[in-house]
Amino acid sequence: MQLTDRINRIQVSPTMAVLSAAERCKSQGVDLVDFGPGEPDFPTPEHIKRAAIKALEENCTKYTASGGILPLREAVCAWHRRELGSSFEPKECVINVGGKHAIFNAVSVLVQSGDEVLIPAPYWVSFPDIVKYAGGTPVRVNTLPQDGFPLRAAAVEKALTPRAKMLIVNSPCNPTGAVVPPEEFERILALCRKRGLWLLTDECYSHFVYPPNQPFSVAALAGSSEGLVVIGSLSKTFAMTGWRVGYTLAPAALIEAVIKLQSQSTSNPTSIAQYAALEALRGPMDSVPLMLAEYARRRRRIVEGLRATPGVACGEPGGAFYVFPDVSAHLGSAKNALAKNDNDLASLLLEKARVAVVPGEAFGAPGFLRISYATSMDRVEEGLRRIAGLLARAEAA
Ligand code: PLP
16 A cells, blocks of 8 residues: 555554553453553542533533634643743633643654654654654654753754754653753743754643642743743643643744644544543643652652662653653673563563563663553552563573
8 A cells, every 4th residue: 555655654552552552351251560651640530520411511612723622722821821830821721632642743743754852762663754744854862861961051062053943851751750840941941942943842741740839930030921932731740641732832823723623633632531621731630749749759759669669760750650761781682691682572471471661662762661650559569579580581591
């Protein structure tokens, strides 16, 4: 079949591949510890579900404006102002079908052939492929494990060329959990503005940060929306991954372009999901600190457990619900190595220990594994036992 060049430039998300392998195991009745998922293990809060039911009962089931209902655009701006200190107006806001869709659309309207897009590595798997699909060239910006992986302005400056059009920052980061400190973010913003670079900031994990970090948006320092694209999502903060609601905050002209694209592609995000989102943003947020407290407990335990595992080096992430340990001591061609690379180690963990993790290679970081602790404390304990069992056997061999 003759498919287009643009579809042949991208691949199926490798995290989805792990999810499928884990699902296959589970369907065969295997007792799997699943550290794969990138989504909260908590249900959507009741008051949000009730708002969706009410919207259904009131027949809010028709097309809405392509860019989302105005009350929701207003609520996003008000929420972002209250929670993160920005000052966007509704004409600078569009509602998208999740954060991924928001990034896809913003990149589609800003990036074309010949443009470079700077992406800090390790990166979320979708960033490079979304850029490639738009015709752009992803350019890697390194972050360092010994520094805890936060992006540094100096590293951005090193990677800049005259063809650079955009920098994508994701803080807290999937997969490392790294948080860019506010003063570093300020330097990054100043550099982008000086060099005429769009700064796309993916804030999907903004509210999952551990003390002393606080929820933060660079938009609070920006003064205006010039050169800035803020991407947010209700998926993680409100445990609403399946509802598919995200948003973009950016200069009005860019928002109009995204609305034009949506008017010819998805049209509006699902109407009832928009009403649920409205309740999420306007209603009580007590579920968020409860989830965060539970993630904090698991993070402490998983970091401690991995650090006690032979041949594993694990930093303490500042946010999100992932740890990203270095397992390179177990890899290579030496006789006592457990596996050739992180892909093989992930397969081994699945087959022999019945633990699902995502290999670092998928995030541009060979030698690492991404472990999601969006699963119960019991499963965290069991997973740690199984990983330690496999790796300790290797050490002893
Ligand atoms: N950005 C990052 C860094 C993510 O990890 C994810 C989801 O895993 C998203 C964006 C997109 O989330 P959604 O499309 O569910 O809003």
